């Protein structure tokens with residue numbers, strides 16, 4: 188990674204994987220997002236920080252198609268994906284986890300990941316495989332993902348019996364089942380115990396070698412450890428962006444995070 192003007196470049200001259208142009212979202216009279224523009228490069232981990240209600244989750248909802256923006260455009264690999272349905276955006280390589288963990292509580296770890304992989308292999312262009320071939324491939328792929336996230340010892344366990352940290356890891360595994368190029372993580376360490384936080388940090392670090400990641404995170408130590416660049420939202424507006432070091436020196440950011448440790452080295 189090289190650094191220019193406080194903004195860390197993941198790969199020189201290698202267009203943006205995700206680009207937002209002037210994205211806005213209003214709920215009635217409430218402006219949740221107000222003209223957000225930025226790009227995420229290949230191999231980048233972008234941190235999104237900001238106080239409660241700043242618009243962070245709404246930004247994810249608009250990027251992934253769960254909510255239509257009121258204005259602006261969203262591009263993935265140069266293609267305009269603004270307002271497309273979430274399943275189509277997901278097929279194009281975007282995957283996410285939720286602030287309130289989304290798992291299937293009655294399913295085992297293996298079944299939860301298997302079903303995501305299966306949904307991808309059911310697509311028409313995979314139908315020329317025999318059913319047995321397809322099921323074998325789906326199982327192998329699910330196992331590979333479970334090993335990648337380190338849940339192989341627990342793959343027969345029911346999801347709701349897992350620790351909260353493991354449930355967060357399972358949700359990431361489920362998000363990986365659609366082979367994303369861009370992964371959006373909404374507070375993946377919230378409510379997770381310290382030992383398991385390290386597991387999630389290590390996982391995010393490893394995954395970033397394969398895909399770009401946007402991370403909504405309140406813990407500044409985690410942001411400083413993981414993120415190449417940071418965008419700070421407040422009342423739906425970007426108030427600062429750049430490397431963690433640059434952002435942490437911004438006066439408005441310091442005012443918002445007064446009393447919290449924000450050390451970037």
Ligand SMILES: Nc1ncnc2c1ncn2[C@@H]1O[C@H](COP(=O)(O)OP(=O)(O)OP(=O)(O)O)[C@@H](O)[C@H]1O
Pocket residue numbers: 214217219237238239240241242243244245246286
């Ligand atoms: N579906 C909705 N209808 C109406 N208002 C909404 C809706 N979703 C979000 N909002 C409002 O939009 C603003 C941004 O909410 P959002 O959930 O994006 O904030 P956030 O930055 O993710 O906050 P937090 O850190 O608490 O998760 C808030 O004022 C919220 O009340």
Ligand SMILES: [Mg+2]
Pocket residue numbers: 243244245286
């Ligand atoms: Mg949120």
